Amino acid sequence: METESKNFLAFTLDPKSGVPFYKQIILQIEMAIADGRLNCGDQLPTVRGLAVDLQINPNTVARAYSELEIRGILLSQQGSGTFISDKKIKLNEIERERILAELTRTFITKAASYGFTLNEIINYMGEFENETEKGDKENDTNDKK
Amino acid sequence: METESKNFLAFTLDPKSGVPFYKQIILQIEMAIADGRLNCGDQLPTVRGLAVDLQINPNTVARAYSELEIRGILLSQQGSGTFISDKKIKLNEIERERILAELTRTFITKAASYGFTLNEIINYMGEFENETEKGDKENDTNDKK
């Protein structure tokens, strides 16, 4: 059945960005998972289908899928297609922690180069937190679905 | 008095890690800033001094320094040396607060784009603080003659 569009997620590539094609694909898949456009069990565009749509080589799509499969995000089945894995949530947490560590270290370094201490930064972010709390109040940080 | 070690921060390189030398240097400088072993105005090892100590080419050290200078972390002065940027001296309290706000907002925005909530970030930075506070490390950075 070929009812759906090949690229129903509207993936796009920016050749001028300097970011490798396969990484752009990975990022957009991650985003789609993060904002709920892709859920456990969903099928992704086929390697060839997406390759045609993006006008790149199927291998480049396959590489993006392969890397996400190694991370446990996707599951590829020859003959059937590529799907969002069910166990993605746990492995995603590890990736999330790594990314947060990286972002935080970079930020602290930069702030420290301006002479701000870690305590000072944390205190300020506490104030920041209070400011934004009067706006929206639907942050459940520590539980997962 | 010229007896201070060239590599008083005890930088090391791991050739087997797969991480480029210049990136290892950057990371160790960032860490030293984050945990307070390096502060505004401090001089870093000279390009040649550190290169000799690490047994690599001066260009590799220079590249690490250069990248940190582009990011505003370091300041290199030909003939004098390389120093941790000391922007805070020129700043009054208002400017200082404005910069911290700017840095913080940028960081939070970026982290939020990865799906991290403000609470999550603050919690993580709290852990970071605890880690670096137990900082009576095994460093005898002073000369021991």
Add this chain to the structure above:
DNA sequence: ATTAATGTATCAATGTTCTAATACAATAAT
């Protein structure tokens, strides 16, 4: 002015990443 210290620039050698051409293999549909 000279020298010694510092960072900077240029270029080449080597290794790695990225993408594509092409062929192969497994599964589903018929």
Add this chain to the structure above:
DNA sequence: ATTATTGTATTAGAACATTGATACATTAAT
């Protein structure tokens, strides 16, 4: 069984990253 659809593997070449040899430029000290 045959065919269409799917992912997979191999290889090659271009682009980029990494490091080092070497020479240059600026500043501080004398």
